[in-house]
Amino acid sequence: MNSYVNMGVGAFLGTVFVLMSVSIASEGIFHSEVPEKEGFAIIAEEGASDAGAGATAEVEVDIKPLLASADASAGETVFKKCASCHTVDKGGANKVGPNLWGLVERPIASHEGFAYSAGMKTFAEANKTWTYDHLSFFIEAPKKHVPGTAMGFAGVKKPDERANLIAWLREHADTPVALPSATAAAAPAAEGETAKPAAEAEAAKPATEGEAAKPATEGEATKPATEAAPAP
Numbered sequence: 001m002n003s004y005v006n007m008g009v010g011a012f013l014g015t016v017f018v019l020m021s022v023s024i025a026s027e028g029i030f031h032s033e034v035p036e037k038e039g040f041a042i043i044a045e046e047g048a049s050d051a052g053a054g055a056t057a058e059v060e061v062d063i064k065p066l067l068a069s070a071d072a073s074a075g076e077t078v079f080k081k082c083a084s085c086h087t088v089d090k091g092g093a094n095k096v097g098p099n100l101w102g103l104v105e106r107p108i109a110s111h112e113g114f115a116y117s118a119g120m121k122t123f124a125e126a127n128k129t130w131t132y133d134h135l136s137f138f139i140e141a142p143k144k145h146v147p148g149t150a151m152g153f154a155g156v157k158k159p160d161e162r163a164n165l166i167a168w169l170r171e172h173a174d175t176p177v178a179l180p181s182a183t184a185a186a187a188p189a190a191e192g193e194t195a196k197p198a199a200e201a202e203a204a205k206p207a208t209e210g211e212a213a214k215p216a217t218e219g220e221a222t223k224p225a226t227e228a229a230p231a232p
Helices: 003-030 046-056 072-081 118-126 132-140 159-171 186-228
Strands: none
Touching: 072 159, 132 159
C-alpha cells in the first residue's frame, strides 16, 4: 500500500471523526426536553361541527305538487343540459346515456341495447320504475340517489327546473303518465282536521249531558227529605 492510499484513508477517517464529533456536540448544545404540558391545545368543538353539517344538509323536495303547475315548454330548455348524453325522440339512439323516450314509469335499467352500470342495476332491484320522485331525486344529485352510477352529471338543483324538465320528458311517450294531483297529498290532512272537531264534539257530548242531569239528580235526592220534615 503506497503513501497516497494511506493519506486518502487517513483523510477519510479524519473527516468521519470530525463529522461525528460535530453531531454529538450539536446534540448536547441544542437538545431540548419535551414539555410535560403543552403551552396551548386546540380543541375542536363537536357541537359546532355538527351544527355546521346540519346547516348544509340538503332537504329533499316533494316534486309532485310542483308538477301540477310545471311549464313543460321551459323543460325543453332545461333538457339542453342533458342533450349531450341523451336523446329523447322515439327510437332515438343511445349515447353516453340511454334514450329517454317513455321514461316516466319505465322499468329502471331496462332500455334495450344500453350497458348500465352495476350501481344502476343494483338500484333497479329495489326500485322497479322511474317514478316522479325517483326522477326528481336522481336528476337533482345522480351519485347521491344512485351510488355507483356512471352518470357524471352535477344535477339540476332548483326544484322548479326539475319539475319543468320532468313535465317535458313526460310528454315524450306513446301514452304520457298522468300527473299527480296537487291536492292529493293535502287531502288526507284536510280530512283529518275536519274530523278532529267532530270527534271532540262527540267526546264532549256525554259530559255535557251528564252536567245537565246532575242538578236534577240532586233535586230528586233531596225531595223526600223535604217532605219528611215535620210541619211547624
